[in-house]
Structure formats: C-alpha cells, structure tokens
Amino acid sequence: MSGNTAVMVLEDGRVFRGTTFGATGQTLGEAVFCTAMTGYQETLTDPSYDRQIVVATAPQIGNTGWNDEDDESGRIWVAGYAVRDPSRTVSNWRATRSLQSELENQNVVGIAGIDTRALVRHLRTRGSMKAGIFSGAELAEYEELLARVTGQPSMLGADLAGEVSTDEMYTIEPEGEHRFTVVAVDLGIKSNTPRMFAQRGMRVHVVPSNVTLDQIKELGPHGVFLSNGPGDPATADAQVALTQGILSENLPLFGICFGNQILGRALGRGTYKMKFGHRGINVPVIEHHTGRISITAQNHGFALEGERGEVFDTPFGKAEVSHVCANDGVVEGVQLVNGRAFSVQYHPEAAAGPHDAAYLFDRFATLLEGA
Secondary structure, eight states, X not given: OOTTEEEEEETTSOEEEEEEEEBOSEEEEEEEEEOOSSOHHHHHTOGGGBTEEEEEOSSEEOTTOBOSSOOSSSXXXXXXXXXXXXXXXXXXXXXXXXXHHHHHHTTOEEEESSOHHHHHHHHHHHOSEEEEEEEGGGOOOHHHHHHHHHTSOOSXXXXXXXXXXXXXXXXXXXXSSOOEEEEEEOSSOOTHXXXXXXXXXXXXXXXXXXXXXXHHHHTOOSEEEEOXXXXXXXXXXXXXXXXXXXHHTTOOEEEETHHHHHHHHHTTOOXXXXXXXXXXXEEEEEETTTOOEEEEEEEEEEEEOOOTTOEEEETTEEEEEEEEETTTOOEEEEEETTSSEEEESSOTTOSSSOOTTTHHHHHHHHHHHTO
C-alpha cells in the first residue's frame, strides 16, 4: 500500500479503499450519510454528530474552505469524514484555511476518493452501522481491522449528551430590549440557537445537561428550551424526569431534535432507532393542522413512535403528533394541545439550511408573551 492509503471498514465486512483525508490514524464510529449539498463546516461542528463517521453524498467537498464564523460549536465533533472528491483549491472570500488543514489541526481522520454513491446505497439498504477508517501506522490485516470495528460500542444505548454538554452555565444577552429570560438545557446545543433567541429579545442561560429543576427555577425563566444532541434518547431518563418537572411547573417549553425526543418520552411516547436516519438540509416536513410543508435541516438517527395527527392522553393534558416527515411518515413534532409545550425533530436554527422553520422561534416568543 502507498503512504497515503486509507481504508474504511464496515461491520458487515464491506471495505472501501481510498486515500487519506485530514489526519492519519484510526477512528471508529457509526457510519451515517448526510445529503446536504453545502454547509459541511456546520455539519462537522454539530455536536449531534458525536461518535459518527459522516459520509458526504455531495461529490465535491471543501471548495469553500474553512472560516472562523460558521462553527456550530467550539470544535469538530464528527468521528470521521468520508468524501468522494476533495476540492484541490479553496475559493471563498471568507475562508482562512482549507478543510484538509482544519481536519488535520483537529486530528479528525478521514478518507477520500471512494465511491460514496455505492457506500450510501449500501447504508440505505443495510442501515447505519459500526465502521472505522484506518491509515498510516493503524493499517493492519483485514481481520484485525474488522475486529476493531465490531468491538466498539453500539450507538443503540449510547448516552452521549453529557459528553458534549457545557460544564458550566453561560449567558447570551438579548439583542436590543430584554423581553424574556430562557433557560436552555445543553444536550449538544448549536451556537446559532441562542442567537436566534437573542434576536427576539431573549436572555438565554445555557445550562449543563445535568441541571436540576430547582437550579432552573432559581434563574427565574419565562420558559425552558431543550436542545439538540447525540445518542440514544432511551438513555436520557434524568432529562425526561426534568422535563416532566418543568411541565408540572407549567413553564412554557420548546424542544429541538433530541429535545423533541425528550419531550415525547416525558409525554409517555417510546423511541426507536431508525434504519439510516435523516441527515441533510432538504427534508420535507408536514405540519398536521395547517398542511404547511417546510423544507428542513435534520440530523437524527432515533425517532418517536406515533402517527400524523394522533392525539393521546398525558398527565399534563392531551397531546398530539403535530408534524411528520413527508418522505416516510416519521414523527417530526409533538405538542400539548393547550400549546404550553411543543417540539420539533428538525433544526429550525440551521445556519446552512433553509429558513422555512424559523417561525417556530417566533411561536415560542408569542407563547412567552402569554405566559
């Protein structure tokens, strides 16, 4: 093998051979694919991708380089990156360095030059699975590489919110007049979310994932937000109990992605691992009551059980499935019928995605006005 050889091995034994991209070495994670045509910097820095090897379906990646403004967190969170054709040059006035150099700087192991169409078709057919990328001194015989891949922990049952959450509270001040105070529980929050609240006059206290109800109440919020994040929502019993406490206090609640799954569990719904998930910036979602379709940004491999328009009883009043995916009917939102709590599975704050769903932040502001 040549010095820049890289190999990607899947747990079912499939092998893809290519060249090194980013750092050289070994990485293990769950292989998933993202259908976004742009916004790779936001994707790579999204904490929801913790422990996942992301396969880009867009054939050329890296042409806009890397800048100091578009990160969704303080670091790259993906476990690895697999692409077809890395751009040889950077062509964007905001770029300060290349994607290749940033992957190297942050020691993210990747692979390039593979048939990503074949890989994505394989993952769609077989489902997301354990994988590894190996290069340099970490290359070994096939049997050894496969053993490393299959020996890693599964994403099913993975409790990851604590890995990506802030260690201590920080505050984002409102733009202009202070209208409301919101406590945002950081389960893997993206940096654009507090900015979206701040634009609407909200002071946002971002708190760790292990925050208690008493600590939230001490901050005197008008409402509470549950963020996106990685891992299996079935492991988040503490956050589910916290959410039930928030609902019992009748505090207005808004959740996104992992937060949607947490609210759903607090309302008595189960969750399940999807075959290959929704990851991209082009996923159509139907709002049940209006029939409105939003083109959304998404990143989730788990989902809530339920069907479009389903109404069910909870200890906090009647609730309903408010949104579903137009492609496959997967639950994309739940809410209390009285309007005091609502959540969506997609990312209305997505900086690299469409803005169809930004109205949800206005809806939360309206809810706080009447609280």
